[in-house]
Amino acid sequence: MSTVPETERPLHLALARAGVDRAAEHRFDEPWLAAAWSHPTTRVLPIAGGEAFVVDTDQGTELVLLPSFEAPQTGDRYFLGTDDDGVSYFALAGESLPGRLDGDARPAGLREVGALLSDRDAGLLVHAVALEHWHRLHSFCSRCGHPTEKAGAGHVRRCTSCAAEHYPRTDPAVIMVITDEQDRCLLGRQALWPEGRWSTLAGFVEPGESIEQAVAREVHEEAGVRVGEVRYVASQPWPFPSSLMLGFLGRALPGGTEITVDGEELAEARWFSREELRAGMEAGEILPPSGISIARHLVELWYGEPLPSAARW
Incomplete structure (x- = not known):
């Protein structure tokens, strides 16, 4: 395993790159x-x-x-x-x-x-x-219902009736790796995913809620786990269709690690040690998050190094 502290290892996020000044x-x-x-x-x-x-x-x-x-x-x-x-x-x-x-x-x-x-x-x-x-x-005004037209070189829509200006929508979503006292990682899977696919938990930030509160709420709602300390890591645009993924590492509270899935967002959830995750991937029984997602990089931060090459696809 790598001995480089996780805070010193930069995340190379596929969709958080740019080479053009937006001017x-x-x-x-x-x-x-x-x-x-x-x-x-x-x-x-x-x-x-x-x-x-x-x-x-x-x-x-x-x-x-x-x-x-x-x-x-x-x-x-x-x-x-x-x-x-x-x-x-x-x-x-x-x-x-x-x-x-x-x-x-x-x-x-x-x-x-x-x-x-x-x-x-x-x-x-x-x-x-x-x-x-x-x-x-967004071709109609949410204030008066009249048609809108493009302005600001595509970065604004302006109502043709009341002149209200509307700006591109971005929905903040939290995505997190949660660990327990044994430094195991909490992963879940949705029923619609391919067999063996496991990934981090995630969810949208609700009105009037901080992103740290959203992390704790989503993990408890989906998996029944109570979260204490939460630390922000990095963000990545996720235009499928309009999200911004905010990545976190968090720690489960002592005595709050029992898993109870909600059956809606998640079909299963479980704690993985590094050895269990490695063995499952090498056996082809566990498919990790894809490389384009920040989820993959959060898991690798916890894992301590890139996931086994056999698991990359």
């Missing part, structure tokens, strides 16, 4: 946006239904980014930012992805390629997917 100061500058769109170095990411085109190269999996003059002329434009070389990036959301792309381009979503993309491409796709979904579901 929010330009979102309401229509002349600047028009000039940026028409610039020959500008690149456009077509997106539809949470998918974009990617291509597999010798350097890895890359997004297909088009010059603006080759991009479709219809669809909603979202300004995503600029890089250190001054290149501007836009997403172009349509009902479907454009056809007749050259080469071996294929449509793919974040779950499939999020961990394979470069920092720049991962950040662009996460940003674009989140905006596309929000626009698709």
